[in-house]
Amino acid sequence: MSLETAIQGLCDLHIHAGPSISKRCVDALDVFRNAAAKGFRGLVIKDHYFPTMMSAQLVQSHFGQEEGTPQIFGQIVLNNAQGGINLKAVDAACGMGVKLVTMPTVSAKHHIQAYAGKAFVGGGRESIPETPIYYLDEGGALLPEVNALLEYLSKRPEVVLATGHGSPAEIDALLSAAVEKGISRILVNHPFCMINATLEQMSRWASMGAILELNACDIDPVSSFADGDPGVVGAMLETIPAERLVIDSDYGQNGNIEPVEGLIHFAQFLRDKFGVSEEQIHQMGVVTPGWLLGLHD
Template sequence: MSFSKDILKGFVDMHVHAGPSVAARKVDAYDMMELAGEAGYRAFLVKDHYFPTMMGTRMITDHCSKNECQCFGGLALNRSVGLFNVYAVDAACNMGARTIYMPTVSCVNHIAGHSGGHKFVGSGDSSVVDNGIEYVDANGQLHPGAVDVISYIATKHPEVVLCTGHGTAREVDAVVRKAVELGVPKICVNHPHFLVNATYEQMREWADLGAYIELNAAVFSSIAKSGTCSDEMAGKILEIIPTEKIVLDSDLGQKVNVDPITGMLQFINLLADQFGITEEQINLMGKKTPAMLLGLD
Protein backbone atom coordinates (compact mmCIF):
# COMPACT_ATOMS: atom_id res chain seq x y z
CA MET A 1 0.00 0.00 0.00
CA SER A 2 1.27 3.47 -0.88
CA PHE A 3 0.27 6.59 1.02
CA SER A 4 -0.44 10.00 -0.46
CA LYS A 5 1.13 13.17 0.91
CA ASP A 6 -1.87 13.46 3.24
CA ILE A 7 -0.17 10.95 5.55
CA LEU A 8 2.22 13.77 6.51
CA LYS A 9 -0.51 15.92 8.04
CA GLY A 10 0.33 16.28 11.72
CA PHE A 11 3.85 14.86 11.25
CA VAL A 12 6.58 15.85 13.72
CA ASP A 13 10.09 15.48 12.27
CA MET A 14 12.61 15.53 15.11
CA HIS A 15 15.69 15.44 12.89
CA VAL A 16 16.05 17.97 10.06
CA HIS A 17 19.35 19.41 8.83
CA ALA A 18 18.22 22.80 7.58
CA GLY A 19 20.52 25.77 7.15
CA PRO A 20 22.08 28.19 7.74
CA SER A 21 25.07 25.99 8.53
CA VAL A 22 28.74 25.64 7.72
CA ALA A 23 27.61 22.45 5.97
CA ALA A 24 25.91 22.61 2.57
CA ARG A 25 22.15 22.25 2.98
CA LYS A 26 19.24 21.58 0.64
CA VAL A 27 16.98 24.02 2.49
CA ASP A 28 17.29 26.61 5.20
CA ALA A 29 14.92 26.77 8.15
CA TYR A 30 12.61 29.22 6.36
CA ASP A 31 12.41 26.98 3.29
CA MET A 32 11.68 24.03 5.54
CA MET A 33 8.87 25.92 7.27
CA GLU A 34 7.32 26.69 3.88
CA LEU A 35 7.50 23.04 2.81
CA ALA A 36 6.42 21.66 6.18
CA GLY A 37 3.52 24.06 6.50
CA GLU A 38 2.26 23.20 3.03
CA ALA A 39 2.48 19.48 3.86
CA GLY A 40 0.55 19.97 7.09
CA TYR A 41 3.39 19.21 9.49
CA ARG A 42 2.76 19.95 13.14
CA ALA A 43 6.42 20.62 13.90
CA PHE A 44 10.02 19.93 13.00
CA LEU A 45 13.34 20.28 14.78
CA VAL A 46 16.49 21.67 13.19
CA LYS A 47 19.75 20.00 14.18
CA ASP A 48 23.19 21.41 13.43
CA HIS A 49 26.45 19.68 14.28
CA TYR A 50 28.36 22.91 14.90
CA PHE A 51 26.09 25.55 16.38
CA PRO A 52 22.95 25.85 18.52
CA THR A 53 19.77 26.30 16.51
CA MET A 54 17.24 27.64 19.03
CA MET A 55 17.66 31.32 18.13
CA GLY A 56 16.82 30.88 14.48
CA THR A 57 14.09 28.32 14.97
CA ARG A 58 12.34 30.51 17.54
CA MET A 59 12.24 33.39 15.05
CA ILE A 60 11.00 31.11 12.29
CA THR A 61 8.13 29.94 14.49
CA ASP A 62 7.29 33.43 15.74
CA HIS A 63 7.46 35.25 12.41
CA CYS A 64 7.27 32.74 9.56
CA SER A 65 5.05 29.90 10.76
CA LYS A 66 2.81 28.44 8.09
CA ASN A 67 -0.44 26.69 9.05
CA GLU A 68 0.60 26.79 12.74
CA CYS A 69 3.62 24.54 12.16
CA GLN A 70 6.27 24.97 14.85
CA CYS A 71 10.05 24.88 14.50
CA PHE A 72 12.36 23.84 17.34
CA GLY A 73 16.10 23.65 17.94
CA GLY A 74 18.78 21.99 19.99
CA LEU A 75 22.47 21.79 20.77
CA ALA A 76 25.07 19.19 19.77
CA LEU A 77 28.03 18.89 22.15
CA ASN A 78 30.90 19.04 19.68
CA ARG A 79 34.23 20.91 19.85
CA SER A 80 32.67 24.04 18.36
CA VAL A 81 30.67 24.56 21.58
CA GLY A 82 33.25 23.19 24.02
CA LEU A 83 32.18 19.53 24.11
CA PHE A 84 30.59 18.70 27.50
CA ASN A 85 30.00 22.36 28.28
CA VAL A 86 27.26 22.44 30.89
CA TYR A 87 27.16 26.24 30.67
CA ALA A 88 26.28 26.02 26.98
CA VAL A 89 23.71 23.35 27.81
CA ASP A 90 22.21 25.58 30.49
CA ALA A 91 21.94 28.54 28.11
CA ALA A 92 20.47 26.35 25.37
CA CYS A 93 17.85 24.82 27.64
CA ASN A 94 16.90 28.21 29.04
CA MET A 95 16.43 29.44 25.46
CA GLY A 96 14.06 26.60 24.69
CA ALA A 97 16.24 23.82 23.30
CA ARG A 98 14.22 20.62 22.97
CA THR A 99 17.20 18.32 22.34
CA ILE A 100 20.75 18.01 23.64
CA TYR A 101 23.03 15.66 21.70
CA MET A 102 26.07 13.82 22.92
CA PRO A 103 29.02 14.47 20.54
CA THR A 104 28.43 13.77 16.85
CA VAL A 105 31.12 15.03 14.44
CA SER A 106 33.64 15.28 17.30
CA CYS A 107 33.45 11.57 18.14
CA VAL A 108 36.47 9.46 17.30
CA ASN A 109 33.95 6.93 16.03
CA HIS A 110 32.43 9.45 13.63
CA ILE A 111 35.81 10.67 12.37
CA ALA A 112 37.08 7.12 11.84
CA GLY A 113 33.89 6.21 10.02
CA HIS A 114 34.42 8.98 7.49
CA SER A 115 38.13 8.57 6.84
CA GLY A 116 39.76 7.24 3.70
CA GLY A 117 37.88 9.48 1.30
CA HIS A 118 34.41 8.83 2.75
CA LYS A 119 33.59 12.47 3.52
CA PHE A 120 30.57 13.03 5.73
CA VAL A 121 28.00 14.92 3.65
CA GLY A 122 26.82 16.76 6.75
CA SER A 123 30.21 18.20 7.65
CA GLY A 124 31.41 21.73 7.03
CA ASP A 125 34.76 23.32 6.32
CA SER A 126 37.04 23.88 9.28
CA SER A 127 40.45 25.48 9.63
CA VAL A 128 41.09 23.63 12.89
CA VAL A 129 41.66 19.88 13.10
CA ASP A 130 39.30 17.97 15.38
CA ASN A 131 41.00 14.75 16.51
CA GLY A 132 37.86 13.57 18.22
CA ILE A 133 36.93 12.37 21.67
CA GLU A 134 36.23 8.96 23.12
CA TYR A 135 34.03 9.56 26.15
CA VAL A 136 34.13 6.12 27.75
CA ASP A 137 37.45 5.02 29.23
CA ALA A 138 39.10 1.59 29.23
CA ASN A 139 37.25 0.72 32.43
CA GLY A 140 33.88 1.55 30.93
CA GLN A 141 33.52 4.80 32.87
CA LEU A 142 31.72 7.70 31.25
CA HIS A 143 33.58 11.01 30.87
CA PRO A 144 32.85 13.17 33.96
CA GLY A 145 31.69 16.01 31.72
CA ALA A 146 29.15 13.75 30.07
CA VAL A 147 27.87 12.74 33.50
CA ASP A 148 27.53 16.42 34.43
CA VAL A 149 25.44 17.10 31.32
CA ILE A 150 23.22 14.08 31.91
CA SER A 151 22.76 15.05 35.56
CA TYR A 152 21.90 18.61 34.56
CA ILE A 153 19.16 17.43 32.18
CA ALA A 154 17.78 15.03 34.78
CA THR A 155 17.57 17.64 37.52
CA LYS A 156 17.12 20.99 35.76
CA HIS A 157 15.38 20.31 32.44
CA PRO A 158 13.81 16.84 32.35
CA GLU A 159 11.55 18.01 29.53
CA VAL A 160 14.57 18.08 27.18
CA VAL A 161 15.39 15.02 25.08
CA LEU A 162 18.87 13.57 25.62
CA CYS A 163 20.09 12.25 22.25
CA THR A 164 23.01 9.86 22.07
CA GLY A 165 24.94 11.19 19.05
CA HIS A 166 27.55 9.40 16.96
CA GLY A 167 29.55 7.44 19.52
CA THR A 168 30.26 3.74 19.45
CA ALA A 169 27.70 1.25 20.71
CA ARG A 170 29.80 1.02 23.87
CA GLU A 171 29.63 4.78 24.38
CA VAL A 172 25.92 4.93 23.62
CA ASP A 173 25.29 2.09 26.06
CA ALA A 174 27.10 3.98 28.80
CA VAL A 175 25.08 7.13 28.09
CA VAL A 176 21.75 5.32 28.10
CA ARG A 177 22.50 3.47 31.32
CA LYS A 178 23.75 6.58 33.13
CA ALA A 179 20.75 8.57 31.92
CA VAL A 180 18.37 5.90 33.19
CA GLU A 181 20.26 5.74 36.49
CA LEU A 182 20.06 9.52 36.97
CA GLY A 183 16.42 9.71 35.96
CA VAL A 184 16.42 11.33 32.51
CA PRO A 185 12.88 10.60 31.25
CA LYS A 186 13.44 11.29 27.54
CA ILE A 187 16.30 9.46 25.81
CA CYS A 188 16.60 9.03 22.05
CA VAL A 189 19.20 6.71 20.51
CA ASN A 190 20.26 8.28 17.23
CA HIS A 191 20.43 5.90 14.25
CA PRO A 192 21.91 2.89 16.10
CA HIS A 193 22.00 1.07 12.76
CA PHE A 194 24.29 3.71 11.20
CA LEU A 195 27.78 4.66 12.47
CA VAL A 196 26.96 3.41 15.97
CA ASN A 197 26.78 -0.12 14.55
CA ALA A 198 24.79 -1.46 17.47
CA THR A 199 23.48 -5.00 17.41
CA TYR A 200 19.74 -5.54 17.25
CA GLU A 201 19.97 -7.05 20.72
CA GLN A 202 21.53 -3.83 22.03
CA MET A 203 18.80 -1.76 20.38
CA ARG A 204 16.12 -3.86 22.02
CA GLU A 205 17.86 -3.64 25.38
CA TRP A 206 18.01 0.17 25.17
CA ALA A 207 14.32 0.26 24.27
CA ASP A 208 13.56 -2.02 27.21
CA LEU A 209 15.46 0.40 29.46
CA GLY A 210 13.16 3.18 28.28
CA ALA A 211 15.05 4.81 25.40
CA TYR A 212 13.45 5.59 22.06
CA ILE A 213 15.10 4.20 18.94
CA GLU A 214 15.42 6.47 15.91
CA LEU A 215 14.55 5.14 12.46
CA ASN A 216 15.74 7.80 10.02
CA ALA A 217 15.31 8.03 6.27
CA ALA A 218 18.65 9.62 5.40
CA VAL A 219 20.86 6.62 6.09
CA PHE A 220 19.07 4.25 3.70
CA SER A 221 20.48 3.95 0.19
CA SER A 222 16.99 3.58 -1.29
CA ILE A 223 16.15 7.10 -0.12
CA ALA A 224 19.34 9.14 0.02
CA LYS A 225 22.38 9.36 -2.24
CA SER A 226 24.49 9.48 0.90
CA GLY A 227 22.74 6.50 2.51
CA THR A 228 24.56 3.23 3.11
CA CYS A 229 22.04 1.09 4.99
CA SER A 230 19.94 -1.64 3.40
CA ASP A 231 16.16 -1.69 3.50
CA GLU A 232 16.35 -4.97 5.40
CA MET A 233 17.85 -3.16 8.38
CA ALA A 234 14.72 -1.02 8.65
CA GLY A 235 12.55 -4.11 8.51
CA LYS A 236 14.55 -5.76 11.27
CA ILE A 237 14.22 -2.71 13.53
CA LEU A 238 10.47 -2.66 12.95
CA GLU A 239 10.39 -6.34 13.84
CA ILE A 240 12.34 -6.26 17.10
CA ILE A 241 11.58 -2.81 18.55
CA PRO A 242 8.05 -2.11 19.83
CA THR A 243 6.32 0.49 17.67
CA GLU A 244 5.78 2.73 20.68
CA LYS A 245 9.56 2.94 21.22
CA ILE A 246 10.46 4.00 17.65
CA VAL A 247 10.83 7.58 16.44
CA LEU A 248 10.39 7.94 12.68
CA ASP A 249 12.15 10.96 11.17
CA SER A 250 13.99 12.15 8.08
CA ASP A 251 17.52 13.25 9.14
CA LEU A 252 17.49 14.95 5.72
CA GLY A 253 18.53 18.37 4.49
CA GLN A 254 21.94 17.49 3.05
CA LYS A 255 22.63 19.24 -0.26
CA VAL A 256 23.10 15.98 -2.17
CA ASN A 257 19.81 14.43 -1.04
CA VAL A 258 16.11 15.03 -1.60
CA ASP A 259 14.39 17.58 0.62
CA PRO A 260 13.12 16.34 4.01
CA ILE A 261 9.44 16.32 3.02
CA THR A 262 9.98 14.35 -0.19
CA GLY A 263 12.34 11.93 1.52
CA MET A 264 10.01 11.38 4.46
CA LEU A 265 7.11 10.43 2.21
CA GLN A 266 9.36 8.14 0.17
CA PHE A 267 10.60 6.43 3.32
CA ILE A 268 7.10 5.95 4.72
CA ASN A 269 6.03 4.32 1.48
CA LEU A 270 9.13 2.14 1.40
CA LEU A 271 8.30 0.88 4.90
CA ALA A 272 4.66 0.35 3.94
CA ASP A 273 5.37 -1.41 0.65
CA GLN A 274 8.18 -3.64 1.90
CA PHE A 275 7.27 -4.23 5.54
CA GLY A 276 3.57 -3.49 5.76
CA ILE A 277 3.57 -0.71 8.33
CA THR A 278 0.11 0.70 8.86
CA GLU A 279 -1.26 4.21 9.14
CA GLU A 280 -1.68 3.59 12.86
CA GLN A 281 2.03 2.75 13.20
CA ILE A 282 3.05 5.80 11.17
CA ASN A 283 0.90 8.04 13.33
CA LEU A 284 2.49 6.63 16.47
CA MET A 285 6.13 6.69 15.31
CA GLY A 286 6.01 9.94 13.34
CA LYS A 287 3.37 12.01 15.12
CA LYS A 288 2.33 10.95 18.61
CA THR A 289 5.69 9.83 20.04
CA PRO A 290 7.80 12.74 18.72
CA ALA A 291 5.08 15.19 19.78
CA MET A 292 5.31 13.80 23.29
CA LEU A 293 9.11 13.99 23.28
CA LEU A 294 9.09 17.62 22.14
CA GLY A 295 6.50 18.55 24.74
CA LEU A 296 3.66 19.26 22.32
CA ASP A 297 1.27 16.86 24.07
Protein backbone atom coordinates (compact mmCIF):
# COMPACT_ATOMS: atom_id res chain seq x y z
CA MET A 1 0.00 0.00 0.00
CA SER A 2 1.36 3.42 -0.95
CA LEU A 3 1.09 6.37 1.41
CA GLU A 4 -1.20 8.09 -1.08
CA THR A 5 -3.55 5.12 -0.90
CA ALA A 6 -3.21 4.83 2.89
CA ILE A 7 -4.46 8.37 3.51
CA GLN A 8 -7.46 8.24 1.21
CA GLY A 9 -10.48 8.65 3.44
CA LEU A 10 -8.66 10.26 6.37
CA CYS A 11 -10.78 11.27 9.36
CA ASP A 12 -9.64 14.11 11.60
CA LEU A 13 -11.26 13.95 15.03
CA HIS A 14 -9.61 17.06 16.48
CA ILE A 15 -9.87 20.31 14.50
CA HIS A 16 -10.00 23.75 16.10
CA ALA A 17 -11.93 25.85 13.60
CA GLY A 18 -13.83 29.09 13.90
CA PRO A 19 -16.06 30.85 14.58
CA SER A 20 -14.62 30.99 18.09
CA ILE A 21 -13.53 33.37 20.81
CA SER A 22 -10.12 31.76 20.30
CA LYS A 23 -8.03 32.94 17.37
CA ARG A 24 -8.26 30.39 14.56
CA CYS A 25 -6.60 30.20 11.16
CA VAL A 26 -9.62 28.53 9.52
CA ASP A 27 -13.35 28.25 9.96
CA ALA A 28 -15.47 25.12 9.59
CA LEU A 29 -16.21 25.76 5.91
CA ASP A 30 -12.53 26.35 5.09
CA VAL A 31 -11.62 23.01 6.65
CA PHE A 32 -14.47 21.20 4.92
CA ARG A 33 -13.50 22.48 1.48
CA ASN A 34 -9.83 21.67 2.01
CA ALA A 35 -10.69 18.20 3.28
CA ALA A 36 -13.02 17.50 0.37
CA ALA A 37 -10.26 18.42 -2.07
CA LYS A 38 -7.92 15.89 -0.43
CA GLY A 39 -10.35 12.99 -0.18
CA PHE A 40 -11.02 13.09 3.56
CA ARG A 41 -14.03 11.16 4.83
CA GLY A 42 -14.73 12.55 8.30
CA LEU A 43 -14.11 15.72 10.33
CA VAL A 44 -14.90 16.79 13.88
CA ILE A 45 -14.84 20.47 14.81
CA LYS A 46 -13.87 21.33 18.38
CA ASP A 47 -14.30 24.50 20.40
CA HIS A 48 -13.42 24.84 24.07
CA TYR A 49 -16.29 27.24 24.77
CA PHE A 50 -19.28 26.52 22.53
CA PRO A 51 -20.83 23.44 20.89
CA THR A 52 -20.00 23.05 17.21
CA MET A 53 -22.98 21.06 15.91
CA MET A 54 -24.60 24.16 14.43
CA SER A 55 -21.68 25.15 12.22
CA ALA A 56 -21.05 21.52 11.25
CA GLN A 57 -24.66 20.95 10.24
CA LEU A 58 -24.84 24.17 8.25
CA VAL A 59 -21.70 23.27 6.33
CA GLN A 60 -22.95 19.73 5.69
CA SER A 61 -26.41 20.77 4.55
CA HIS A 62 -25.29 23.54 2.21
CA PHE A 63 -21.99 22.20 0.88
CA GLY A 64 -21.80 18.50 1.72
CA GLN A 65 -24.63 16.85 -0.17
CA GLU A 66 -22.59 15.60 -3.12
CA GLU A 67 -21.40 12.01 -3.11
CA GLY A 68 -17.84 11.69 -1.85
CA THR A 69 -17.80 14.82 0.29
CA PRO A 70 -16.72 14.42 3.92
CA GLN A 71 -19.05 14.01 6.86
CA ILE A 72 -18.52 16.88 9.30
CA PHE A 73 -19.52 16.51 12.95
CA GLY A 74 -19.79 18.68 16.05
CA GLN A 75 -18.95 18.18 19.69
CA ILE A 76 -19.57 19.69 23.09
CA VAL A 77 -16.80 20.27 25.63
CA LEU A 78 -17.96 20.36 29.25
CA ASN A 79 -16.14 23.48 30.37
CA ASN A 80 -17.51 26.29 32.52
CA ALA A 81 -18.94 28.02 29.46
CA GLN A 82 -21.37 25.08 29.16
CA GLY A 83 -22.04 24.88 32.87
CA GLY A 84 -19.36 22.28 33.49
CA ILE A 85 -20.48 18.66 33.65
CA ASN A 86 -24.00 19.64 32.72
CA LEU A 87 -26.26 16.77 31.70
CA LYS A 88 -28.94 19.13 30.41
CA ALA A 89 -26.44 20.67 27.99
CA VAL A 90 -25.36 17.19 26.87
CA ASP A 91 -28.97 16.16 26.32
CA ALA A 92 -29.58 19.22 24.14
CA ALA A 93 -26.35 18.51 22.25
CA CYS A 94 -27.45 14.93 21.60
CA GLY A 95 -30.70 16.30 20.24
CA MET A 96 -28.59 18.25 17.77
CA GLY A 97 -26.63 15.18 16.70
CA VAL A 98 -23.43 15.73 18.67
CA LYS A 99 -20.70 13.18 17.90
CA LEU A 100 -18.16 13.81 20.71
CA VAL A 101 -18.92 14.66 24.32
CA THR A 102 -15.65 15.83 25.82
CA MET A 103 -14.78 16.18 29.48
CA PRO A 104 -13.39 19.56 30.67
CA THR A 105 -10.39 21.01 28.86
CA VAL A 106 -9.61 24.67 29.60
CA SER A 107 -11.68 24.45 32.79
CA ALA A 108 -9.99 21.28 34.04
CA LYS A 109 -7.95 21.74 37.22
CA HIS A 110 -5.14 19.71 35.63
CA HIS A 111 -5.09 22.03 32.59
CA ILE A 112 -5.14 25.19 34.69
CA GLN A 113 -2.23 23.95 36.80
CA ALA A 114 -0.27 22.90 33.70
CA TYR A 115 -0.57 26.39 32.19
CA ALA A 116 -0.14 28.38 35.40
CA GLY A 117 1.88 31.48 34.63
CA LYS A 118 1.89 30.96 30.87
CA ALA A 119 -0.55 31.42 28.03
CA PHE A 120 -2.46 28.54 26.46
CA VAL A 121 -2.40 29.08 22.71
CA GLY A 122 -5.89 27.65 22.32
CA GLY A 123 -7.43 29.86 24.98
CA GLY A 124 -10.11 32.42 24.22
CA ARG A 125 -10.71 36.02 25.18
CA GLU A 126 -12.50 35.79 28.53
CA SER A 127 -13.11 38.39 31.22
CA ILE A 128 -14.26 35.92 33.90
CA PRO A 129 -11.60 33.53 35.25
CA GLU A 130 -12.08 29.78 34.97
CA THR A 131 -13.29 27.87 38.01
CA PRO A 132 -11.18 24.69 38.14
CA ILE A 133 -13.13 21.48 37.58
CA TYR A 134 -11.91 18.28 39.23
CA TYR A 135 -14.44 15.50 38.97
CA LEU A 136 -13.26 13.09 41.68
CA ASP A 137 -14.22 13.31 45.34
CA GLU A 138 -11.75 13.15 48.23
CA GLY A 139 -11.79 9.37 48.10
CA GLY A 140 -10.98 9.27 44.39
CA ALA A 141 -14.49 8.31 43.26
CA LEU A 142 -16.34 9.98 40.40
CA LEU A 143 -18.71 12.77 41.36
CA PRO A 144 -22.42 11.93 41.04
CA GLU A 145 -22.86 14.18 38.01
CA VAL A 146 -20.17 12.25 36.15
CA ASN A 147 -21.83 8.93 36.92
CA ALA A 148 -25.11 10.38 35.67
CA LEU A 149 -23.39 11.51 32.47
CA LEU A 150 -21.93 8.06 31.87
CA GLU A 151 -25.28 6.41 32.51
CA TYR A 152 -26.84 8.75 29.95
CA LEU A 153 -24.13 8.10 27.34
CA SER A 154 -24.34 4.34 27.85
CA LYS A 155 -27.75 4.52 26.16
CA ARG A 156 -26.33 6.44 23.18
CA PRO A 157 -23.70 4.16 21.60
CA GLU A 158 -23.26 6.45 18.59
CA VAL A 159 -21.71 9.18 20.78
CA VAL A 160 -17.98 9.21 21.55
CA LEU A 161 -16.81 9.99 25.09
CA ALA A 162 -13.56 11.99 25.00
CA THR A 163 -11.43 12.52 28.10
CA GLY A 164 -10.37 16.17 27.65
CA HIS A 165 -7.58 17.66 29.75
CA GLY A 166 -8.19 15.94 33.07
CA SER A 167 -5.52 14.28 35.19
CA PRO A 168 -4.49 10.62 34.78
CA ALA A 169 -6.32 9.83 38.03
CA GLU A 170 -9.54 11.31 36.65
CA ILE A 171 -9.13 9.46 33.36
CA ASP A 172 -8.48 6.19 35.21
CA ALA A 173 -11.72 6.49 37.14
CA LEU A 174 -13.68 7.75 34.13
CA LEU A 175 -12.60 4.89 31.87
CA SER A 176 -13.21 2.23 34.49
CA ALA A 177 -16.77 3.43 35.06
CA ALA A 178 -17.45 4.01 31.35
CA VAL A 179 -16.35 0.51 30.41
CA GLU A 180 -18.36 -0.97 33.27
CA LYS A 181 -21.44 0.81 31.93
CA GLY A 182 -20.85 -0.55 28.43
CA ILE A 183 -19.60 2.60 26.70
CA SER A 184 -17.47 1.40 23.80
CA ARG A 185 -16.51 4.54 21.89
CA ILE A 186 -13.93 6.24 24.13
CA LEU A 187 -11.18 8.62 22.97
CA VAL A 188 -8.27 9.58 25.24
CA ASN A 189 -7.06 13.03 24.22
CA HIS A 190 -3.28 13.47 23.75
CA PRO A 191 -2.29 11.33 26.77
CA PHE A 192 1.44 11.83 26.13
CA CYS A 193 1.32 15.63 26.13
CA MET A 194 0.02 17.85 28.95
CA ILE A 195 -1.88 14.89 30.41
CA ASN A 196 1.58 13.35 30.98
CA ALA A 197 0.30 9.82 31.44
CA THR A 198 2.88 7.09 31.89
CA LEU A 199 3.32 4.41 29.25
CA GLU A 200 1.88 1.92 31.74
CA GLN A 201 -1.25 4.04 32.16
CA MET A 202 -1.65 4.48 28.42
CA SER A 203 -1.23 0.76 27.82
CA ARG A 204 -3.84 -0.01 30.46
CA TRP A 205 -6.33 2.43 28.93
CA ALA A 206 -5.79 0.83 25.52
CA SER A 207 -6.28 -2.65 26.99
CA MET A 208 -9.59 -1.46 28.46
CA GLY A 209 -10.79 -0.64 24.95
CA ALA A 210 -10.11 3.09 24.74
CA ILE A 211 -8.61 4.70 21.66
CA LEU A 212 -5.60 6.98 22.26
CA GLU A 213 -4.78 10.08 20.22
CA LEU A 214 -1.52 10.94 18.53
CA ASN A 215 -1.82 14.64 17.68
CA ALA A 216 0.17 16.31 14.94
CA CYS A 217 0.15 19.67 16.71
CA ASP A 218 2.06 18.26 19.67
CA ILE A 219 4.65 16.19 17.80
CA ASP A 220 5.27 17.19 14.19
CA PRO A 221 8.16 19.68 13.81
CA VAL A 222 6.15 21.70 11.27
CA SER A 223 3.80 22.66 14.10
CA SER A 224 4.45 26.03 15.71
CA PHE A 225 3.57 24.54 19.09
CA ALA A 226 5.09 21.05 19.08
CA ASP A 227 6.20 20.24 22.63
CA GLY A 228 5.56 16.50 22.86
CA ASP A 229 8.40 14.10 23.63
CA PRO A 230 9.28 12.09 20.49
CA GLY A 231 10.71 9.37 22.72
CA VAL A 232 7.36 8.86 24.41
CA VAL A 233 5.59 8.79 21.06
CA GLY A 234 8.04 6.20 19.76
CA ALA A 235 7.42 4.07 22.84
CA MET A 236 3.65 4.37 22.34
CA LEU A 237 3.96 3.21 18.75
CA GLU A 238 6.06 0.23 19.80
CA THR A 239 3.89 -0.77 22.76
CA ILE A 240 0.28 0.05 21.89
CA PRO A 241 -1.35 -1.73 18.93
CA ALA A 242 -2.17 0.49 15.96
CA GLU A 243 -5.80 -0.59 16.34
CA ARG A 244 -5.94 1.32 19.63
CA LEU A 245 -4.43 4.55 18.27
CA VAL A 246 -5.72 7.34 16.05
CA ILE A 247 -3.86 10.15 14.37
CA ASP A 248 -5.45 13.57 14.14
CA SER A 249 -4.30 17.14 13.68
CA ASP A 250 -5.33 19.21 16.73
CA TYR A 251 -4.60 22.13 14.37
CA GLY A 252 -6.46 25.35 13.67
CA GLN A 253 -4.50 27.69 15.94
CA ASN A 254 -3.74 31.11 14.51
CA GLY A 255 -0.21 31.07 13.11
CA ASN A 256 -0.06 27.30 12.71
CA ILE A 257 -0.27 25.01 9.69
CA GLU A 258 -3.70 24.44 8.15
CA PRO A 259 -5.33 21.26 9.57
CA VAL A 260 -5.79 19.23 6.38
CA GLU A 261 -2.27 19.76 5.10
CA GLY A 262 -1.03 19.30 8.65
CA LEU A 263 -2.58 15.85 9.06
CA ILE A 264 -1.27 14.69 5.69
CA HIS A 265 2.22 15.87 6.64
CA PHE A 266 1.89 14.11 10.00
CA ALA A 267 1.28 10.78 8.27
CA GLN A 268 4.46 11.29 6.26
CA PHE A 269 6.35 12.32 9.41
CA LEU A 270 5.30 9.19 11.32
CA ARG A 271 6.46 7.01 8.44
CA ASP A 272 9.80 8.76 8.03
CA LYS A 273 10.61 9.40 11.71
CA PHE A 274 9.27 6.26 13.39
CA GLY A 275 9.01 3.74 10.57
CA VAL A 276 5.24 3.47 10.83
CA SER A 277 3.94 1.39 7.94
CA GLU A 278 1.38 2.58 5.43
CA GLU A 279 -0.98 -0.10 6.71
CA GLN A 280 -0.66 1.24 10.26
CA ILE A 281 -1.24 4.79 9.04
CA HIS A 282 -4.39 3.62 7.26
CA GLN A 283 -5.57 1.92 10.43
CA MET A 284 -4.89 4.94 12.65
CA GLY A 285 -6.05 7.60 10.20
CA VAL A 286 -8.93 5.97 8.36
CA VAL A 287 -10.24 2.73 9.87
CA THR A 288 -10.30 3.41 13.61
CA PRO A 289 -11.43 7.05 13.53
CA GLY A 290 -14.02 6.06 10.94
CA TRP A 291 -15.33 3.46 13.38
CA LEU A 292 -15.51 6.03 16.17
CA LEU A 293 -17.56 8.30 13.91
CA GLY A 294 -19.88 5.47 12.88
CA LEU A 295 -18.88 5.72 9.24
CA HIS A 296 -18.51 1.94 8.97
CA ASP A 297 -21.84 1.13 10.63
